[in-house]
Structures are given as C-alpha cells and as structure tokens.
Amino acid sequence: MTDSWDETQGNLYAKCVLARMEYYKCAGHPEHEFLLFYFRHWIAGCSAQAVVSADRAVRRQGRSLKQSSELVSPSSSDANAYDSVSIYGSPRDAVPQLQVRYTTYSRLCTFDFSSSSAPSALQVSTVLSLVHRQAPAYHLYENQCYWFSSAVWGSLKELFPSDQDSECENHRARARYRGVALGSPTEDIEAVCAAYQPEWQKMLETLEQVKCHHEAEKAKNRQKLRMEFEVENELFRQAQQAEIERLRQTEICTQAENAQQKAEIERVRREKDAEIEQVRREKEAEIEQLRARLAALEG
Numbered sequence: 001m002t003d004s005w006d007e008t009q010g011n012l013y014a015k016c017v018l019a020r021m022e023y024y025k026c027a028g029h030p031e032h033e034f035l036l037f038y039f040r041h042w043i044a045g046c047s048a049q050a051v052v053s054a055d056r057a058v059r060r061q062g063r064s065l066k067q068s069s070e071l072v073s074p075s076s077s078d079a080n081a082y083d084s085v086s087i088y089g090s091p092r093d094a095v096p097q098l099q100v101r102y103t104t105y106s107r108l109c110t111f112d113f114s115s116s117s118a119p120s121a122l123q124v125s126t127v128l129s130l131v132h133r134q135a136p137a138y139h140l141y142e143n144q145c146y147w148f149s150s151a152v153w154g155s156l157k158e159l160f161p162s163d164q165d166s167e168c169e170n171h172r173a174r175a176r177y178r179g180v181a182l183g184s185p186t187e188d189i190e191a192v193c194a195a196y197q198p199e200w201q202k203m204l205e206t207l208e209q210v211k212c213h214h215e216a217e218k219a220k221n222r223q224k225l226r227m228e229f230e231v232e233n234e235l236f237r238q239a240q241q242a243e244i245e246r247l248r249q250t251e252i253c254t255q256a257e258n259a260q261q262k263a264e265i266e267r268v269r270r271e272k273d274a275e276i277e278q279v280r281r282e283k284e285a286e287i288e289q290l291r292a293r294l295a296a297l298e299g
Contacts, residue, residue, distance in 0.1 A: 016039040017121075024107055032145050049091070054148075054152060080136070223280070
C-alpha cells in the first residue's frame with residue numbers, strides 16, 4: 001500500500017478515510033463474523049465510497065476455509081490464519097458480491113468515525129497487521145474469526161474514538177457461537193494499541209522513503225528529459241545552421257550566376273553596338289563616295 005503513489009496526490013491510500021465500520025454475523029453454521037469498512041475517496045473530483053471487508057479464515061493444506069467442523073483439532077501446526085481484506089467497490093456494487101461470499105448475514109453493530117478522528121486506509125491496514133501479529137496461527141477456541149473481528153473492532157474504536165453514537169442492534173451476539181462466548185480479545189486490543197504508535201511511525205518513515213524515491217525518480221526523469229531536449233535542440237540547431245549555410249551558399253551561387261549573366265549581356269550589347277557602329281561608318285563612307293562621283297559628273 002505504501003507503494004501506491006500518485007504524482008499529484010501522493011499516497012492514494014492515505015487519502016482514503018474510514019467513515020464507518022460495521023460488524024456482521026453470518027446465519028447458520030459456523031456463524032462466521034466479519035467486518036465491513038466504508039472508505040471515503042475521490043473519483044474525478046467527486047466524493048465516493050468504497051466497501052472493504054476484513055475477516056479471518058483458516059488455511060489448511062493450500063486451501064482457505066471459513067470456520068467449520070472440518071477442523072479436527074482446535075489448533076494444529078498446519079492451521080495458519082488466513083486474514084483477508086477484499087475490496088468490493090461502491091456500496092451498491094458490494095451487496096451482490098457480499099451475498100455470494102457470505103450468503104445470509106445480519107448486522108450487529110455500526111460505528112461512525114468523526115471527521116476529526118477518522119483513520120486513513122493506511123492506518124487501518126496498520127491495525128489489521130498488528131492484530132494478525134498477535135495471533136498468526138488459527139485456534140478454533142481462541143483466535144478464530146470472532147476474535148479477529150472483535151480485536152480489530154475494539155482496536156480501531158480505542159485508537160480513533162468518535163463523538164458520534166454507535167449503533168448496536170445485537171451487541172451480545174458478537175464473538176459467540178450458539179450463545180457460547182469465544183475469543184475474548186481484551187488483552188490483545190491493549191497490546192495492539194500499545195504497539196500502534198511505533199508501528200505507525202515506521203509506516204510514516206516508509207512513506208517518506210517512498211516519497212523521496214519517487215521525487216528522486218521524478219528529478220532523474222526531468223534531468224533525462226532535459227538532456228534529451230538539449231540533445232534534440234542541439235541537433236535541430238545544427239540542422240538549422242546547416243540549412244542557413246546551404247541557403248547562403250545558394251544565394252552566393254545565384255549572385256555569381258547573375259553577375260555572369262549581366263556580364264554576358266553587357267558583352268553581347270557592346271558587340272552589337274560595335275557592329276552597328278561599323279555598319280553606320282561603312283554606310284557613311286559609301287554615301288561620301290557617291291557624293292564625290294556626283295560632283296565629278298556635274299563639273
């Protein structure tokens with residue numbers, strides 16, 4: 001979750017705030033219990049809600065099972081706890097998915113967080129992690145889904161108290177199987193609350209490291225883009241200079257050709273003028289000869 005980073009908003013899970021949590025119990029054997037979280041977040045500038053479930057099952061021989069009579073003994077080395085978190089989307093989209101997963105269930109309690117104390121999704125994940133560490137192994141009588149839901153519920157209420165009234169339709173049905181109380185988490189809730197601040201501080205340090213990493217990557221990418229731009233700009237400048245030089249040389253050649261053409265035209269004009277002058281002189285000489293002959297005949 002700490003790696004989920006947005007360039008403009010930072011860590012996205014830190015922006016998701018828990019507005020409400022609800023405690024549920026499934027009907028029929030084995031009366032499985034789970035929690036629903038309602039997180040406020042933003043989609044394209046509009047406020048929205050996302051529903052997330054959290055519960056504990058047992059993992060045996062590569063399978064994950066809900067509490068069931070399949071367990072031969074209350075605790076065994078291969079009965080590892082399977083604490084899962086599932087995201088269902090909007091409350092409307094969540095209903096059919098929850099019905100498929102949990103079949104028939106009823107709400108026992110509701111807790112609304114005030115805006116001033118509501119935890120973020122990152123803080124909730126920290127609590128879930130601490131609860132799991134209190135009892136990573138599944139125990140049918142002590143550390144089953146009843147214990148897990150009660151421990152998470154109690155820890156969040158203790159760490160993030162609200163001035164809003166909570167609703168409990170059937171508080172006494174919590175953490176009970178056929179009326180028998182199981183998995184009292186009082187001491188574990190105290191342990192989670194005691195460990196929360198140091199663990200959250202580690203989370204903040206991790207977030208800071210992720211932030212620094214992304215900022216360093218961003219700066220590195222900016223430097224890379226700047227260098228690529230400078231290289232491309234230099235190539236463009238060189239190409240532009242080469243084009244300017246080509247045009248200049250073309251202009252020089254054109255001017256030279258024009259000068260040659262002018263010189264040739266001038267040479268041709270002078271030759272023509274000389275030819276015309278030669279013809280004029282020859283004609284004048286012929287006229288003078290004719291005048292002389294005419295004068296001799298008249299004398």
